[in-house]
Amino acid sequence: xxxxxxxxxxxxxxxxxxxxxxxxxxxxxxxxxxxxxxxxxxxxxxxxxxxxxxxxxxxxxxxxxxxxxxxxxxxxxxxxxxxxxxxxxxxxxxxxxxxxxxxxxxxxxxxxxxxxxxxxxxxxxxxxxxxxxxxxxxxxxxxxxxxxxxxxxxxxxxxxxxxxxxxxxxxxxxxxxxxxxxxxxxxxxxxxxxxxxxxxxxxxxxxxxxxxxxxxxxxxxxxxxxxxxxxxxxxxxxxxxxxxxxxxxxxxxxxxxxxxxxxxxxxxxxxxxxxxxxxxxxxxxxxx
Amino acid sequence: xxxxxxxxxxxxxxxxxxxxxxxxxxxxxxxxxxxxxxxxxxxxxxxxxxxxxxxxxxxxxxxxxxxxxxxxxxxxxxxxxxxxxxxxxxxxxxxxxxxxxxxxxxxxxxxxxxxxxxxxxxxxxxxxxxxxxxxxxxxxxxxxxxxxxxxxxxxxxxxxxxxxxxxxxxxxxxxxxxxxxxxxxxxxxxxxxxxxxxxxxxxxxxxxxxxxxxxxxxxxxxxxxxxxxxxxxxxxxxxxxxxxxxxxxxxxxxxxxxxxxxxxxxxxxxxxxxxxxxxxxxxxxxxxxxxxxxxxxxxxxxxxxxxxxxxxxxxxxxxxxxxxxxxxxxxxxxxxxxxxxxxxxxxxxxxxxxxxxxxxxxxxxxxxxxxxxxxxxxxxxxxxxxxxxxxxxxxxxxxxxxxxxxxxxxxxxxxxxxxxxxxxxxxxxxxxxxxxxxxxxxxxxxxxxxxxxxxxxxxxxxxxxxxxxxxxxxxxxxxxxxxxxxxxxxxxxxxxxxxxxxxxxxxxxxxxxxxxxxxxxxxxxxxxxxxxxxxxxxxxxxxxxxxxxxxxxxxxxxxxxxxxxxxxxxxxxxxxxxxx
Numbered sequence: 001x002x003x004x005x006x007x008x009x010x011x012x013x014x015x016x017x018x019x020x021x022x023x024x025x026x027x028x029x030x031x032x033x034x035x036x037x038x039x040x041x042x043x044x045x046x047x048x049x050x051x052x053x054x055x056x057x058x059x060x061x062x063x064x065x066x067x068x069x070x071x072x073x074x075x076x077x078x079x080x081x082x083x084x085x086x087x088x089x090x091x092x093x094x095x096x097x098x099x100x101x102x103x104x105x106x107x108x109x110x111x112x113x114x115x116x117x118x119x120x121x122x123x124x125x126x127x128x129x130x131x132x133x134x135x136x137x138x139x140x141x142x143x144x145x146x147x148x149x150x151x152x153x154x155x156x157x158x159x160x161x162x163x164x165x166x167x168x169x170x171x172x173x174x175x176x177x178x179x180x181x182x183x184x185x186x187x188x189x190x191x192x193x194x195x196x197x198x199x200x201x202x203x204x205x206x207x208x209x210x211x212x213x214x215x216x217x218x219x220x221x222x223x224x225x226x227x228x229x230x231x232x233x234x235x236x237x238x239x240x241x242x243x244x245x246x247x248x249x250x251x252x253x254x255x256x257x258x259x260x261x262x263x264x265x266x267x268x269x270x271x272x273x274x275x276x277x278x279x280x281x282x283x284x285x286x287x288x
Numbered sequence: 289x290x291x292x293x294x295x296x297x298x299x300x301x302x303x304x305x306x307x308x309x310x311x312x313x314x315x316x317x318x319x320x321x322x323x324x325x326x327x328x329x330x331x332x333x334x335x336x337x338x339x340x341x342x343x344x345x346x347x348x349x350x351x352x353x354x355x356x357x358x359x360x361x362x363x364x365x366x367x368x369x370x371x372x373x374x375x376x377x378x379x380x381x382x383x384x385x386x387x388x389x390x391x392x393x394x395x396x397x398x399x400x401x402x403x404x405x406x407x408x409x410x411x412x413x414x415x416x417x418x419x420x421x422x423x424x425x426x427x428x429x430x431x432x433x434x435x436x437x438x439x440x441x442x443x444x445x446x447x448x449x450x451x452x453x454x455x456x457x458x459x460x461x462x463x464x465x466x467x468x469x470x471x472x473x474x475x476x477x478x479x480x481x482x483x484x485x486x487x488x489x490x491x492x493x494x495x496x497x498x499x500x501x502x503x504x505x506x507x508x509x510x511x512x513x514x515x516x517x518x519x520x521x522x523x524x525x526x527x528x529x530x531x532x533x534x535x536x537x538x539x540x541x542x543x544x545x546x547x548x549x550x551x552x553x554x555x556x557x558x559x560x561x562x563x564x565x566x567x568x569x570x571x572x573x574x575x576x577x578x579x580x581x582x583x584x585x586x587x588x589x590x591x592x593x594x595x596x597x598x599x600x601x602x603x604x605x606x607x608x609x610x611x612x613x614x615x616x617x618x619x620x621x622x623x624x625x626x627x628x629x630x631x632x633x634x635x636x637x638x639x640x641x642x643x644x645x646x647x648x649x650x651x652x653x654x655x656x657x658x659x660x661x662x663x664x665x666x667x668x669x670x671x672x673x674x675x676x677x678x679x680x681x682x683x684x685x686x687x688x689x690x691x692x693x694x695x696x697x698x699x700x701x702x703x704x705x706x707x708x709x710x711x712x713x714x715x716x717x718x719x720x721x722x723x724x725x726x727x728x729x730x731x732x733x734x735x736x737x738x739x740x741x742x743x744x745x746x747x748x749x750x751x752x753x754x755x756x757x758x759x760x761x762x763x764x765x766x767x768x769x770x771x772x773x774x775x776x777x778x779x780x781x782x783x784x785x786x787x788x789x790x791x792x793x794x795x796x797x798x799x800x801x802x803x804x805x806x807x808x809x810x811x812x813x814x815x816x817x818x819x820x821x822x823x824x825x826x827x828x829x830x831x832x833x834x835x836x837x838x839x840x841x842x843x844x845x846x847x848x849x850x851x852x853x854x855x856x857x858x859x860x861x862x863x864x865x866x867x868x
Contacts, residue, residue, distance in 0.1 A: 009690040011728060029401060030646060043709045045548070056717050059690060061709035063551060064719035064729075065544065067573050072508070072541040076548025076556065077709065079506055079534065084552070084709055105537040235637035262527020269679065271530055271551035273503030273672045280501055280667045283525070287497075287662075288318075
């Protein structure tokens with residue numbers, strides 16, 4: 001059986017020292033080993049940005065696509081081979097700005113993949129511009145007088161879009177993050193995991209200390225029930241979205257693959273491509 | 289007796305014009321006639337003039353005709369818009385409900401038949417189109433029973449009574465017409481057809497069938513005119529093979545989802561038209577850079593922007609060849625008949641996998657939607673070639689320090705060994721960033737050059753069956769006619785007329801747009817005094833490609849049409865004579 005070390009390669013990430021993304025990488029590697037995966041069974045699909053490089057830093061099949069499109073690529077991989085475990089990952093700009101259309105539709109489509117967002121509320125690789133997760137008033141290179149646009153409440157949005165697994169975590173809580181990713185992988189359907197992963201270079205507001213001060217763990221809320229969508233929404237709104245843990249999970253709804261009419265139970269990638277001649281003649285006859 | 293005839297039915301969109309034409313054409317196709325139909329329609333569901341022009345012939349035909357023999361009109365607008373197409377002595381049959389009139393200066397025969405009234409008497413005015421079909425049969429001298437098989441197929445699930453009523457409507461239409469005309473009128477009786485069984489299909493049907501036969505098991509697409517039929521066919525058929533179709537949120541998702549699925553080893557396609565292709569451009573570059581096979585259908589329609597969504601045009605040529613930033617190897621194929629569209633769909637899948645590149649299968653609205661008789665297809669020609677991929681292969685442990693597979697190994701032909709996720713010892717990285725042989729990002733100059741050369745080298749070994757369809761009987765021709773996609777039919781029809789006027793005419797129809805078959809075209813151009821490039825666009829894109837690749841600018845002339853309508857044979861003949 002593979003251990004988390006088998007998911008490591010020798011490539012040194014080009015992230016800044018202290019970047020939150022290191023822990024997300026480690027958590028994915030640990031979670032993959034913990035759920036019993038072998039590196040060949042895992043495909044990590046990532047977007048563009050600092051965090052998008054993650055597909056190259058994990059030893060598994062990796063696909064580093066184009067900006068904002070990790071989700072459609074990852075869904076394509078899963079539809080082609082349902083035996084694979086597919087993780088999509090990227091930053092908040094990748095997923096909630098340029099890729100927002102895909103995020104909402106991947107949520108409502110509910111294909112069985114896990115989407116891990118490294119949310120630092122800033123554009124890092126392009127050197128410090130505002131993100132759709134930046135708070136109002138946040139000063140960046142592109143908002144020198146402070147952002148005037150509202151920040152997207154992504155967890156709330158996911159709930160209204162019909163999400164079946166919504167979780168949030170913080171990159172320093174390696175243990176909790178690992179167990180949430182495991183739960184996401186094991187969830188039968190689309191799982192969205194938003195991870196606060198501070199940018200130590202360009203975001204001087206939402207720092208490690210800031211999150212420690214503001215984030216509330218759902219485990220401290222008495223009677224919190226992650227199967228209660230209404231409670232999930234209310235808790236998010238009461239706490240301005242700053243909660244961590246599994247916020248909502250629907251364990252009943254079948255995944256897209258289980259609902260798609262005629263879709264094979266076996267991996268399509270293993271199917272025979274040739275059809276019998278009689279079948280072809282039958283198809284031709286339909287046009288006669 | 290005549291060998292071919294043109295028939296048109298027109299009315300308001302949404303009142304059964306399409307099904308009138310469809311039933312008429314299907315019945316005649318069953319009798320062994322060659323059919324060619326072209327619909328004039330608008331981007332709306334109800335209302336607005338629509339018509340369906342159908343050509344019936346005892347020999348193969350791939351073009352609409354210059355004139356019209358019979359016009360069936362459900363409203364006066366149909367007559368006003370189309371009556372000038374009628375030949376001398378042509379027939380108009382209008383619903384007496386609207387008191388049809390024809391201009392006095394035209395020599396056409398008008399018959400007012402109570403389509404709606406007869407249908408209503410039989411139970412429902414919906415059957416007015418069957419009455420019209422009956423009247424048509426009387427003109428052609430076709431027995432009413434010719435329609436029985438088709439009517440049964442369409443209406444049998446609604447019960448025997450409905451079949452009977454519809455047949456009665458046809459009979460009454462025929463009877464009424466015979467009463468009005470006082471018996472058969474001369475000049476409209478078709479010679480007997482050969483009775484052979486042929487398919488009756490649009491180009492999009494052939495492409496979709498080709499994809500299913502060629503092993504496509506997944507499709508991601510977004511609806512658009514005139515491409516949606518491909519998606520609709522696969523939605524119906526793929527579940528029979530365990531596959532499925534996802535209707536995505538947009539064309540960017542469609543294209544990137546197709547890339548993801550192809551990367552994972554399933555033959556996956558997407559299809560769209562100009563606006564969708566514009567959105568896919570970045571993803572095409574990803575396919576080229578990551579060497580993930582991809583087939584995209586572009587069914588050209590009137591551009592730019594939303595343009596003329598339901599009209600014929602061939603103006604995506606340059607965008608398909610050059611679209612996406614940077615430089616990638618890409619193949620652009622352009623079938624010119626429905627049969628070719630089928631075989632090319634299969635071949636596009638093979639080329640994409642063998643060369644690990646994006647392939648654009650280019651059609652145009654006339655080819656995609658023109659419904660016509662097609663000879664049975666040859667299944668023995670359906671090959672599945674996956675190139676350097678064998679999903680069942682057992683791979684040795686890699687010598688790379690991380691155990692990564694050299695997915696982008698620099699090879700002589702530029703094509704690297706391919707593996708798919710899930711294979712043991714096949715782990716590698718895929719990225720749109722420049723990368724080394726294992727797919728790890730690399731900006732090293734020497735590596736960049738090697739990988740760039742490797743990718744672009746792949747097309748040097750491209751084998752393509754019949755890149756140019758040549759009909760070149762003349763060692764030295766007065767005119768070489770050049771076209772691509774659906775203009776094949778109109779050019780083939782113009783040639784005998786030009787030859788009859790003493791001109792020697794050769795024809796080259798280009799099926800491989802990129803990489804351009806320059807040598808083959810050069811030898812054709814060398815043998816011609818004038819080269820006339822026939823294309824449905826305003827800037828002469830194919831002519832420009834020809835000039836770029838072959839030169840001889842002084843010989844190359846444009847014959848353009850970009851008003852949204854397909855060429856007529858007479859237009860090609862007339863303009864050719866003007867140009868030489």
